[in-house]
Amino acid sequence: MAIKRERAHGDPGKDPVVRDEDWYGRDLSGQKFARYTFYDTDWTECVDDGGVFDECTFSGVKFNASRHTSAAFTNCTFKRCTFFDTRFEQCKAVGSLFQQCTFNLFEVTGGDWSFVGLPGADLRKAVFDGVRMREADLTAARLDGATVTGVDLSGAMLRGANFSRADLRGSDLSALHPLTSEIAGAKIDLEQAAVIAAALGFEVS
Structure with missing residues (x-):
């Protein structure tokens, strides 16, 4: 056609x-x-x-x-x-921006979503597994109850993001500050716990 x-x-x-x-x-x-x-x-x-x-x-x-x-959706809106x-x-969704979109039963496995813009997105119960999301904009995004496992979030903008009850195991949380994001009840591993403790000013030994 x-x-x-x-x-x-x-x-x-x-x-x-x-x-x-x-x-x-x-x-x-x-x-x-x-x-x-x-x-x-x-x-x-x-x-x-x-x-x-x-x-x-x-x-x-x-x-x-x-x-x-x-597939590739690069620099798309x-x-x-x-x-x-x-x-x-x-x-690959590098540099793409999502505005006022709805996500239900949404799943991303692998690939490169670096520099993607998802500010304020409602991603509750979404699945991101093994995805590269370096410097992604997740400002004020709702990820409570989501699965965010093995995700590279280095340099990501996470201020105001809600990760309550999310599964974050294996993800890079170096950009996450527990005082500017909601993380109550989130699942993390021991290495991530050390990263978060350091962000709070604790000396981890």
Whole structure:
């Protein structure tokens, strides 16, 4: 099925726009999109193995029950998108920004999500396992009850983030300060406990 494209304001110099399309169950594997804008497009149950999306904007897109493997969403912007039962495995989302999105049964396994922006995101009970999230912006994000295991959060912005009852075992918590983030009831290992104690000014020996 051919992709419908339109040019914003009819200007041939503008980037392609996909609007109000039903892509339900579409296989996007291996396809490449650069500087596209997707408005109110239904990506429910899409399959994406190795797709590349660079500097794209997704507004009001439904990613429900979609599966993304070894795909790249670099420097993209997601606005008011829904991620229900969505899975990302070994994907790259470096430099991407998520704004006013909803996440339910959201899972990220492996891959590189460094410099990603998720400020204020409601990621309760989400799963991040073995993900590289260096210098990610999780300011005021809700991760209470989430699984954040084996995640590289070095240099991340975590002020105001809520990790209550989260499983943080194996993650790099060097950027986490227990006085500026909620961590009550979180699961950590002994090495992480030493890092947190040091952040509080204790001398660990």
